[in-house]
Each structure stands twice: as C-alpha cells, then as structure tokens.
Amino acid sequence: MSRRSALRLAGKGALLTAGGALLTVPAQPATAGAGAGEMSVTGGQLAEGLTTPSFAPTGRRPKYRRATWSQQFQAQHGWTPAGAGTASSDVNDTASFVRGTQSVRVTTNGTGKQSYVRKVGLPAMDLTGKMIRLVFRVTDVAHLAKLDFYAGSGSLANHFVWQFHAHSKTSANYVQSGEWVTVHLQWADIAGASGAYSISPSGVPSTRTGITDLSFAAYDDSAGQVTYHLQAVELVPDTSSVFPNGAVSITFDDSHKSIHDLARPAMDAHGYSGTVYNIADAIGTKDFLTIDQMRSMQDTSGWEMAGHSYATATHTASYPKLTAQQADDDFRRLREWLVSNGFTSEHFAYPHGAFQKTSDGVPVDLLASRHFSTARSIISETIESYAPAMPYRLKALTGINDGAGIGGTQLSKVTGLGGKLDRCAKNGDWLILCMHKIVEGAPASSTEISRKGFDAMMKEIDARGIPVVTVAEAMQYYT
Incomplete structure (x- = not known):
C-alpha cells in the first residue's frame, strides 16, 4: 500500500502514524441516531449523527479577562x-x-x-x-x-x-x-x-x-x-499588557509551494516562524507543499502546520454549502490527517473565511470547536486581541499585495506611516496577516504578493521590533 493510499484510510478507522505504522481507531458512523457521545445543538439546531471526534482539541479556551x-x-x-x-x-x-x-x-x-x-x-x-x-x-x-x-x-x-x-x-x-x-x-x-x-x-x-x-x-x-x-x-x-510592542502572526492559506520556496527563506533571515493552513488533498500535488517540506518547516524552522480543509472540493465550496454531517466529517478527516502525519497544530482557518451556518442550520464555528482550539476568519474590521473575544472567529487582514489595480489591501497600508504595523507597535495589538502565494514578479491577483514586497514587509516588522508568533504560540499565553 502506498503512503498516500494509507493516509486515505484516516476517515475509515485507520491512521498512518509519523513512523509509518498503521494505527486502528474506532470507526465513525456516518448516520447514527442521537445517542451516547453524539452532539445535538439546542435552540432548534439539531446536529444528528455527529459522534465524538477521534482527536478533540486539547488546548484550553483563552483565559477570560476580568473586567476592571x-x-x-x-x-x-x-x-x-x-x-x-x-x-x-x-x-x-x-x-x-x-x-x-x-x-x-x-x-x-x-x-x-x-x-x-x-x-x-x-x-x-x-x-x-x-x-x-x-x-x-x-x-x-x-x-x-x-x-x-x-x-x-x-x-x-x-x-x-x-x-x-x-x-x-x-x-x-x-x-x-x-x-x-x-x-x-x-x-x-x-x-x-x-x-x-x-x-x-x-x-x-x-x-x-x-x-x-x-x-x-x-x-x-x-x-x-x-x-x-x-x-x-x-x-x-488589552494586548499591550502581554506584548507592549504588539505581536504579529504571519499566516498562509492553501499550502502553495511558494510558501516554502520564497516566504520561508525571507522569514528565516529574521528568525520568524509562520502558520500554514493546509488543504490535505492538495499536499504533494503540483505547485503545492509536500509532506517533507511541511515537516522540514515545522521541525527545523518552528513553523506551525494547521488545517484549512481536508478535501479540495470542500475548500472550493466552503463549509456553509455543506450539511453539518458533511462539514463535521471533513473537519474530522482533516484533524486525523494532521495528527497521522506528525503535525501538532490544533488551529484552523475557514475556507473563504466562511463560518456561517451549514445548509441544515448548524453554525460552522460550533462544528470547528469540536476539532480545533481556534479558527481564523478573514474579517479585519478591528484587529485581534489577547485574549481573543471569540477564538473561533479570529480576525485577520487578508489580500495584502504590492500590485496595481487588483484589489485587496495595498502593502503600503500595512507598512506605511500610520499603517497596520505602526498601529500594532505603538498601541499594542495582535495583528494576524493572511497571505496565500508569493510570486517572483508582479502579482496578478489580490491573493499574491511579490517576493520583493514580502521581503520588504518582513524588514518593516523587524525594524519596529514587533515580536512574530505563530497562532499556536500566541494561544499558549492563555493555556
């Protein structure tokens, strides 16, 4: 049996451990009635057949900050x-x-x-x-x-x-x-x-x-x-009580190969580690990260390998287009896949930032909480804080690019005078940056940033002395 074929068993009662051995786990019935160990949601939102996850999150929720x-x-x-x-x-x-x-x-x-x-x-x-x-x-x-x-x-x-x-x-x-x-x-x-x-x-x-x-x-x-x-x-x-100079988390969605080839060297130069939210189905395919690259980034550069979706089709559709059963199954398979490959992160990012209710009326962020310790959105009306107000709706600034006429967030709004980095350093907040692909030349869409622009942003973070933390490291302050 090939390694990838063995991994496919993750959703069928078996896992492939980091050492290559098969580990049998209890099967997860897809259509069980509401019974012991299953989840139902009160208030008219019933999620039937959702059994206890194979790997429930071990991280505690953020410490509740008492009001002064x-x-x-x-x-x-x-x-x-x-x-x-x-x-x-x-x-x-x-x-x-x-x-x-x-x-x-x-x-x-x-x-x-x-x-x-x-x-x-x-x-x-x-x-x-x-x-x-x-x-x-x-x-x-x-x-x-x-x-x-x-x-x-x-x-x-x-x-x-x-x-x-x-x-x-x-x-x-x-x-x-x-x-x-x-x-x-x-x-x-x-x-x-x-x-x-x-x-x-x-x-x-x-x-x-x-x-x-x-x-x-x-x-x-x-x-x-x-x-x-x-x-x-x-x-x-506020956040300044933990990080007087603020904190930045550099995150990437979708597992693009350029994260390893272009972003990692630029961050290594400053000793920075990032968080990658991965699509399990994409790993090892053209233009995407390989398992070995993911392990190298985690084990030798301190990166965090988190989850984005198990199936590429789920990522394309987004979880609110699925039933609660389908969404929960994808969450479960994704968490099993991460664990079976030796990735320790319990953190997740919603495809397209979508955490509304599933097609049968169950909040997606509630389902995410069964499997992960936090879940990140792409909402940036305000910047995130320690502790987060709602850890399953973490806020992040996305679409950062140095292109022209392609929308998104212009890099100058982040690095310029009075921009997000200045405000982070001078007022103290948790600025979560969300990027997708690094390109050698000019970016063609808001999900791309040039290698030159990315390098410049890393230098601007360094110049302000803002600490860079992975999402997992950030949450450790409250666990």
Missing part, C-alpha cells in the same frame, strides 16, 4: 437609548439577556440614522492599557448597516470613534442574527477623532485619560428596522 470596570445594564443602570434613528426602546428588557436578568433593547426606525445607547458624565476613566469589551445581540441582521462605538468627554464634543462592524450582504459577518457577540476595541483600531481629540500620523491617540462619555451606536440600511440588545460595556486589560 463593567456596566452590565441591570436595574437603575442610568444609560439612555435615543438618537434620530430610534423608534422604540426598553431600558429594562427582561425578555432577552445573557447576563443577570435583563439588557437594554432598542429598535431602529428604518431611516439609516444613528440609534444609540449612551451615558455621559461618568467619573473620569483612564483607559491606558485597557480595551473596551462589548457584549450585544442583533435580532435580525437583514437590515443592519453598521455599528460604531464612541468614547470621549464634554458630552462627546471630544471623542474617538471605533467603526467596528460594517455589515456585508455577501461575505461572512462577525455579527450574525440572534447571536450574543463579544467584540474587543483596542486603541490601534480607532477610526477617527473629533473636537480636542486627535490621532497622530503614526496612529497614536492624543489621550487615553479623562474619558467620561460612552456611546454604542447602530445604523440600519434605510430599508428596514433593526432590533439590538446591549448587555455589557466593560474595560479589560
């Missing part, structure tokens, strides 16, 4: 719902909450104008070394346009604003219907300033102290109403 200041919107909280875009509100809504016994409920009026929940005149707060944690829910996102948050003074005459969610009609969204969502807002993510407040050319806010006013703002798309619940506004220690 907290408003949880219980009785007599004193915050005011209002704004030209508000139709109705309930400051003590006992019908929907995730903490305590109530939350604040607001419904917009369908005009596209600002609706908010606000408190001004709080005792002055020092937000140095702090990030803002929001816990909220949008009942139905069909008409959601965006969500902002303001922090300032003088009844918000002076303020900073974070534009932390712009809703997409086509791409995966961090905020989805009916879910309680947690978001972290760091100083590196400030989108604008007004009044006496300003942001320096290198992305540093003019002050982080004397904050007395806070406001959560929502906008509908002018075509329909949106109902949202606000459960918590809190301050927690």
